[in-house]
Amino acid sequence: xxxxxxxxxxxxxxxxxxxxxxxxxxxxxxxxxxxxxxxxxxxxxxxxxxxxxxxxxxxxxxxxxxxxxxxxxxxxxxxxxxxxxxxxxxxxxxxxxxxxxxxxxxxxxxxxxxxxxxxxxxxxxxxxxxxxxxxxxxxxxxxxxxxxxxxxxxxxxxxxxxxxxxxxxxxxxxxxxxxxxxxxxxxxxxxxxxxxxxxxxxxxxxxxxxxxxxxxxxxxxxxxxxxxxxxxxxxxxxxxxxxxxxxxxxxxxxxxxxxxxxxxxxxxxxxxxxxxxxxxxxxxxxxxxxxxxxxxxxxxxxxxxxxxxxxxxxxxxxxxxxxxxxxxxxxxxxxxxxxxxxxxxxxxxxxxxxxxxxxxxxxxxxxxxxxxxxxxxxxxxxxxxxxxxxxxxxxxxxxxxxxxxxxxxxxxxxxxxxxxxxxxxxxxxxxxxxxxxxxxxxxxxxxxxxxxxxxxxxxxxxxxxxxxxxxxxxxxxxxxxx
Amino acid sequence: xxxxxxxxxxxxxxxxxxxxxxxxxxxxxxxxxxxxxxxxxxxxxxxxxxxxxxxxxxxxxxxxxxxxxxxxxxxxxxxxxxxxxxxxxxxxxxxxxxxxxxxxxxxxxxxxxxxxxxxxxxxxxxxxxxxxxxxxxxxxxxxxxxxxxxxxxxxxxxxxxxxxxxxxxxxxxxxxxxxxxxxxxxxxxxxxxxxxxxxxxxxxxxxxxxxxxxxxxxxxxxxxxxxxxxxxxxxxxxxxxxxxxxxxxxxxxxxxxxxxxxxxxxxxxxxxxxxxxxxxxxxxxxxxxxxxxxxxxxxxxxxxxxxxxxxxxxxxxxxxxxxxxxxxxxxxxxxxxxxxxxxxxxxxxxxxxxxxxxxxxxxxxxxxxxxxxxxxxxxxxxxxxxxxxxxxxxxxxxxxxxxxxxxxxxxxxxxxxxxxxxxxxxxxxxxxxxxxxxxxxxxxxxxxxxxxxxxxxxxxxxxxxxxxxxxxxxxxxxxxxx
Numbered sequence: 001x002x003x004x005x006x007x008x009x010x011x012x013x014x015x016x017x018x019x020x021x022x023x024x025x026x027x028x029x030x031x032x033x034x035x036x037x038x039x040x041x042x043x044x045x046x047x048x049x050x051x052x053x054x055x056x057x058x059x060x061x062x063x064x065x066x067x068x069x070x071x072x073x074x075x076x077x078x079x080x081x082x083x084x085x086x087x088x089x090x091x092x093x094x095x096x097x098x099x100x101x102x103x104x105x106x107x108x109x110x111x112x113x114x115x116x117x118x119x120x121x122x123x124x125x126x127x128x129x130x131x132x133x134x135x136x137x138x139x140x141x142x143x144x145x146x147x148x149x150x151x152x153x154x155x156x157x158x159x160x161x162x163x164x165x166x167x168x169x170x171x172x173x174x175x176x177x178x179x180x181x182x183x184x185x186x187x188x189x190x191x192x193x194x195x196x197x198x199x200x201x202x203x204x205x206x207x208x209x210x211x212x213x214x215x216x217x218x219x220x221x222x223x224x225x226x227x228x229x230x231x232x233x234x235x236x237x238x239x240x241x242x243x244x245x246x247x248x249x250x251x252x253x254x255x256x257x258x259x260x261x262x263x264x265x266x267x268x269x270x271x272x273x274x275x276x277x278x279x280x281x282x283x284x285x286x287x288x289x290x291x292x293x294x295x296x297x298x299x300x301x302x303x304x305x306x307x308x309x310x311x312x313x314x315x316x317x318x319x320x321x322x323x324x325x326x327x328x329x330x331x332x333x334x335x336x337x338x339x340x341x342x343x344x345x346x347x348x349x350x351x352x353x354x355x356x357x358x359x360x361x362x363x364x365x366x367x368x369x370x371x372x373x374x375x376x377x378x379x380x381x382x383x384x385x386x387x388x389x390x391x392x393x394x395x396x397x398x399x400x401x402x403x404x405x406x407x408x409x410x411x412x413x414x415x416x417x418x419x420x421x422x423x424x425x426x427x428x429x430x431x432x433x434x435x436x437x438x439x440x441x442x443x444x445x446x447x448x449x450x451x452x453x454x455x456x457x458x459x460x461x462x463x464x465x466x467x468x469x470x471x472x473x474x475x476x477x478x479x480x481x482x
Numbered sequence: 483x484x485x486x487x488x489x490x491x492x493x494x495x496x497x498x499x500x501x502x503x504x505x506x507x508x509x510x511x512x513x514x515x516x517x518x519x520x521x522x523x524x525x526x527x528x529x530x531x532x533x534x535x536x537x538x539x540x541x542x543x544x545x546x547x548x549x550x551x552x553x554x555x556x557x558x559x560x561x562x563x564x565x566x567x568x569x570x571x572x573x574x575x576x577x578x579x580x581x582x583x584x585x586x587x588x589x590x591x592x593x594x595x596x597x598x599x600x601x602x603x604x605x606x607x608x609x610x611x612x613x614x615x616x617x618x619x620x621x622x623x624x625x626x627x628x629x630x631x632x633x634x635x636x637x638x639x640x641x642x643x644x645x646x647x648x649x650x651x652x653x654x655x656x657x658x659x660x661x662x663x664x665x666x667x668x669x670x671x672x673x674x675x676x677x678x679x680x681x682x683x684x685x686x687x688x689x690x691x692x693x694x695x696x697x698x699x700x701x702x703x704x705x706x707x708x709x710x711x712x713x714x715x716x717x718x719x720x721x722x723x724x725x726x727x728x729x730x731x732x733x734x735x736x737x738x739x740x741x742x743x744x745x746x747x748x749x750x751x752x753x754x755x756x757x758x759x760x761x762x763x764x765x766x767x768x769x770x771x772x773x774x775x776x777x778x779x780x781x782x783x784x785x786x787x788x789x790x791x792x793x794x795x796x797x798x799x800x801x802x803x804x805x806x807x808x809x810x811x812x813x814x815x816x817x818x819x820x821x822x823x824x825x826x827x828x829x830x831x832x833x834x835x836x837x838x839x840x841x842x843x844x845x846x847x848x849x850x851x852x853x854x855x856x857x858x859x860x861x862x863x864x865x866x867x868x869x870x871x872x873x874x875x876x877x878x879x880x881x882x883x884x885x886x887x888x889x890x891x892x893x894x895x896x897x898x899x900x901x902x903x904x905x906x907x908x909x910x911x912x913x914x915x916x917x918x919x920x921x922x923x924x925x926x927x928x929x930x931x932x933x934x935x936x937x938x939x940x941x942x943x944x945x946x947x948x949x950x951x952x953x954x955x956x957x958x959x960x961x962x963x964x
Binding site: 013023076123127132136220223229316322327346 | 491494510514548553605606609610617640650664679680681682687712746807811813814828830
């Protein structure tokens, strides 16, 4: 909001560890993976988002004079280390899955290959940015799925967790499939559609509802959605709206888009009654929009109940991902380069088994069914492992290794999905526009089976390990056990 | 994050309504109230926070050339209106409850008295800022309450909903009672304590855990908290920590603060075992800190189970208020000034009864028990209503009016809690520092009965209406009923 330079947007321990590496180590090149452990909302997939903001952050990394001075004042950093910080820039490599991609648990979304001091510093901000935008893009995708082709508008700025949450949440919501946002600054910054009409205060500032509607229709004849629940939806709001639409029709005004918005009461009942009233008056093309604490589950239910709503405004539950407000991405050390330039795999054990990491310098192949184009599985392997798609491929579940699938040679295709973003500190990646990312995301979701997009108890996409990676992991686990 | 000017951080409909008022109305002075309908997490109170950021926002309101140009490009605004915007500034009055105050549902936290075009524009940003910070300050207060006097650190930046959520969330967490934050930028911006030690990656970057601990202790002998769960807490982590502490003791080093941090496994069991191991080695003053998906309920339970933890690091659940991630504050028209300069009360009816508003130009008196200093009730009344505390005061529940309480004259005191912040566009309020606000909040919580601070099913503080306000509301409700 007021900070331009996000270099200090980090946990203190990143800096105390950096100084520790500075004092004790060779600043070896290491690999950190950012990954997540489960899809939000028990879903079948997630959506990658936030990479463009990570790129900005990395490009602008530098400790200002004021930053260094502030750190000096903490009394825990040496002058040598502060001097190092004042010349700091990021010199490493970053690989990432492009924004808008469908992503799955346990695969690296971002891989940082850099001297340990640099790789450690960027942990917190990368997590903050990616965790937030993946969360909201994924939630938006679920809500859009429930709306079955109807437009979903992002309306949540006032309930967002601060200005950035509103701004970058709107960005992520568009990536996830929303047709527009109410957030004007997001519209300006990301060149995405902004939408909105009026609030109850508009109605209340006129002597009566009819006058308020009439004036609104006069000012905005082309996009005239009237909010009908200020006094009484069916007795006052809808009749007054019909009166105004009738006057427009009689005056020869044919709006591009017009209709009503319901914002309280039982949306299924009210929309069916309102639809009949509008149809009876000849306004069969009037849109019925709805808002009021909607989410994917309520929209899904309203659809089942035959609600006559074809446009949805979703606020709080989308912009905060209310039923699952954190993405849970983590950033873990995977390898350290030795003197010979080889990456030595590292593993983190934990008393919580699901916290055990995948070691080594890895990449991800996405495997598609050749005929349908749908995803068969993702395969995490070491960089340099090669596959021949004319040969059979044996996949196995890394937790239940007796669960095996053999893909017949020639029936599948493979695509490496981690892309180079920074190489030796230079940005090598040009982000598409938000609108382009949204279109890419739409195509990505077509590679998912319907069973995976289901809101409840979806089919999980397999994320498997190569035999070599599995063997290395198992050997490391055995070697550190006590 | 990258936007300095938040003027366009608003919903599009605020601007379309502004243009509507511009075209159709006299730009009358109106009153909008910002209030909330229920405490988060079914709690007994909330904490006010975010006012200083609202002040910054209001002071800096102006449409830049680029902003006006962007709005022109939307094709829905007239040149006359755009010209008005390019000279826009806020000229009204704002009253607010000071940050750190305990607050209750349905009372105005912020009252905006301004020409309708100005009052409408500021709705969204005020809600975004206040909703977010009240939410996190309230959650922090609950977590701190559960910790029964132990220090609680805010550690959530990586799971915050974007950079601002981390920054202003840290600010709000300190107001709510946290002793520090891991967020370095928050420390720099708000002059609050920053805290932190090391992560698993520190341990993994050394040849073994003992070496990692030893080097850390050598570098940071004064605040040496060792993370003991990288390999095996009780078999490896705690014994290695004790070995390092023993070496420090033998070398004559007496750290100001030292101990261990548990970050996985069963925290009750592990902390009791670790306490015994540390005590047996003579380290009875070693601190046991804990983290790992903590919230007020888990801390409360761990306390009940006798966990030997005296320092708590709380991340995701605090910074996102995970079980209730939105505050739900709203901003509603309460009155319109007529030609005579009188404020005519306005009301919003709704099919959802709890959405009905309190009309008119109001203020709030907080009523304290004279003997204990505890809050008896809050009384919402019209500005100008006078009370004599030597007389009896009859309070009644506005929903169940037969529920009455008579306060005997001389046994209570009253304090008006809405303070002037802007008068005719000029800021008249100097925000205290965050540390001062946190201290004020601590004192504020002493005015609550213990029954109100309870985590589960707390006693609700009465928020009553004056007889005059109640009568006006009832009359308005009857007059608009159809």
